[in-house]
Amino acid sequence: MxxxxxxxxxxxxxxxxxxxxxxxxxxxxxxxxxxxxxxxxxxxxxxxxxxxxxxxxxxxxxxxxxxxxxxxxxxxxxxxxxxxxxxxxxxxxGNGFSIDDVKDGERVLLVGGGIGVPPIYHFAKRLSEKNVDLIAVLGFQSKDYVFYEEAFKEIAETYVVTNDGSYGYQGFVTHVFPEVGAFDQYFSCGPLPMLRAVTTELKDSKGKVSLEERMGCGVGACMACVLPTVDNSYKKICSDGPVFSAQEVIL
Known part of the structure; x- marks a missing residue:
């Protein structure tokens, strides 16, 4: 407990x-x-x-x-x-992102959407202590919702996307991926529709996703936040996650 x-x-x-x-x-x-x-x-x-x-x-x-x-x-x-x-x-x-998953010299794509940006920033700060190249793509509803842009720019090549185009690029985070170029792996956190789009767009890339979800107990006892997996089982987002391999879960 x-x-x-x-x-x-x-x-x-x-x-x-x-x-x-x-x-x-x-x-x-x-x-x-x-x-x-x-x-x-x-x-x-x-x-x-x-x-x-x-x-x-x-x-x-x-x-x-x-x-x-x-x-x-x-x-x-x-x-x-x-x-x-x-x-x-x-x-x-919960189980978070592992710093050890990223090796020195790698180019890492970090994708955050809305309130999914904070855990990505925490991870980015830790990764910035290693010899890695960070690219951050941050998605928000509009200019009024943008935060942490300058903080990310201090440690990563940063792209900001807004749904309505009021700031940065217009559209969704996936629309910026062609600008990013090659990378070794990605990590993403945000609303489920965004994660579905990211994992679909990057289906051939190694990646991990962190899910936002309403929870009951928060410790894996109530089964209110289960997620299906590719092997026909279920994972509890609160205790098995919220971070999962993108190839492991069905979003």
């Missing part, structure tokens, strides 16, 4: 339309976390926890930064938390 923590809220900031960046303090969690994992937050007044991806960690400062989009009453209530308050957190949960 995953351990529960009381994490102190250090800051809460709108960084794009309906998008909140929240910095939390809990040294033990900051030292345990790997890219792609999530925290399961208990928001005051709600029964079910909210799974929120981790965007950054600073083990020296003991901090964990999460990003989330306000999409309902639960995330609206979470956005109202103030510095100094505490949040009951289960985690870090």
């Amino acid at each position: 995953k351990k529960k923590y009381e994490m102190k809220v250090l800051s809460v900031e709108f960084i794009a339309k309906e998008t909140i960046e929240m910095e939390l303090y809990q040294p033990e969690v900051s030292k345990q976390t790997v890219p792609g994992q999530f925290l399961h937050l208990l928001v005051s007044g709600f029964t079910l926890r909210r799974p929120i991806s981790i965007a950054k960690v600073d083990p020296q400062a003991g901090t964990v930064t999460i990003l989330f989009k306000i999409v309902g009453d639960g995330t609206k209530a979470l956005a109202a938390y103030q510095p100094g308050m505490t949040i009951n957190v289960l985690g870090p949960n």
Whole structure:
């Protein structure tokens, strides 16, 4: 069973339309976390926890930064938390991206869509410590929703795509792939339609995907977030994932 923590809220900031960046303090969690994992937050007044991806960690400062989009009453209530308050957190949960999967000298494509961008950034920061060439393709609804572009540009060749063309390239993340050129493998996180498009477009490439999904327990007990696999079995997104081989699961 995953351990529960009381994490102190250090800051809460709108960084794009309906998008909140929240910095939390809990040294033990900051030292345990790997890219792609999530925290399961208990928001005051709600029964079910909210799974929120981790965007950054600073083990020296003991901090964990999460990003989330306000999409309902639960995330609206979470956005109202103030510095100094505490949040009951289960985690870090799930199996994340493995730094060891990437070898020195490789060219790596990172694809994030919307609130799937934060875990990709966490992974990109860790990969930037190695001798690798990073390309990041980031998809958003419109200019108002864009975030972390400058942070990515510091460590990766970066392309921004908006659905309506109000910023960067117009269309979907897959529309930029011809600009990217050859790469050794890819890693992607975002909404399911985007992941389907990415894995279809890159079907001949080695890759891993991280799925966003509503969850019940968050620890693999309730079976609310199962995903079919190519070998006719099922995987639990919360505990077996959220990161899977693109060739392993049926999206």
